Amino acid sequence: MISAHSINAYYGPSHILYDLSFSMGEKERVAIVGRNGAGKSTLLKSLMNAGPSVRGDIAFDGKPINRLPSYERARLGLQLVPEDRRIYHHLTVRENIKIAEHARPKGHVKSDPDAIIEQFPMLRTLKQRLGYQLSGGQQQVLAIARALAASPRIMLLDEPTEGVAPAIVEEMVTTLRTLCDQTGMGLLLCEQNLWFARQLTDRVVVMDTGRIVFDGSWAEFIANPEIKEKHLAI
Numbered sequence: 001m002i003s004a005h006s007i008n009a010y011y012g013p014s015h016i017l018y019d020l021s022f023s024m025g026e027k028e029r030v031a032i033v034g035r036n037g038a039g040k041s042t043l044l045k046s047l048m049n050a051g052p053s054v055r056g057d058i059a060f061d062g063k064p065i066n067r068l069p070s071y072e073r074a075r076l077g078l079q080l081v082p083e084d085r086r087i088y089h090h091l092t093v094r095e096n097i098k099i100a101e102h103a104r105p106k107g108h109v110k111s112d113p114d115a116i117i118e119q120f121p122m123l124r125t126l127k128q129r130l131g132y133q134l135s136g137g138q139q140q141v142l143a144i145a146r147a148l149a150a151s152p153r154i155m156l157l158d159e160p161t162e163g164v165a166p167a168i169v170e171e172m173v174t175t176l177r178t179l180c181d182q183t184g185m186g187l188l189l190c191e192q193n194l195w196f197a198r199q200l201t202d203r204v205v206v207m208d209t210g211r212i213v214f215d216g217s218w219a220e221f222i223a224n225p226e227i228k229e230k231h232l233a234i
């Protein structure tokens, strides 16, 4: 469904991704893991055209999207939930979700913010709460719910567990798993929490210094402990 062929990504003069190739199919759930600074977020942002300048080919459903700005990629069905969440602080939870429906793919019916909120137990009692009044974990859950309002075919989820309480992390697992099962949404998840990543994905990609150094199933990853030692140990 999405494929990147030999891409190089840069922030100004800094070269971050090196001849990286990656693809994932419809409904696939893939984790990207790696040390701080390995380039995980840069890969998500490169797929979304949301920051780095990128050379190389990126295609969605077999059609090149290299020249498409991020809002058009959103309308094709890509939704990035960035690490910093980008909640609108002076809008309510419900308004934050409602505003995102503009990014939905062409021809999709408008999503119902209340129906989306219903799927996130934690948000049910917070509908009228303003963004700045939410805890970090609540903001993260809202960022995921907001992305859902755009009916994504693939959610690009960047480090959702960072700084989030364990109980909320567990609830995220249940909710995201149910959503992927029910809607067929694909998931590309950058994550340092291997337990969380393993709960939600079937395939794991390991990055190190801007390159992919492993791509396989969790069973293959576990059977090769040297990968963890070499590329993930601090």
Ligand SMILES: Nc1ncnc2c1ncn2[C@@H]1O[C@H](COP(=O)(O)OP(=O)(O)OP(=O)(O)O)[C@@H](O)[C@H]1O
Binding pocket: 011, 014, 016, 034, 035, 036, 037, 038, 039, 040, 041, 042, 043, 159, 190, 192
């Ligand atoms: N806006 C930017 N301008 C310049 N350099 C950047 C920018 N964003 C990231 N970098 C650099 O790009 C490299 C890769 O960063 P990236 O955020 O992609 O890594 P990451 O694997 O997601 O790390 P983390 O797990 O810490 O979020 C790092 O060296 C980082 O300092």
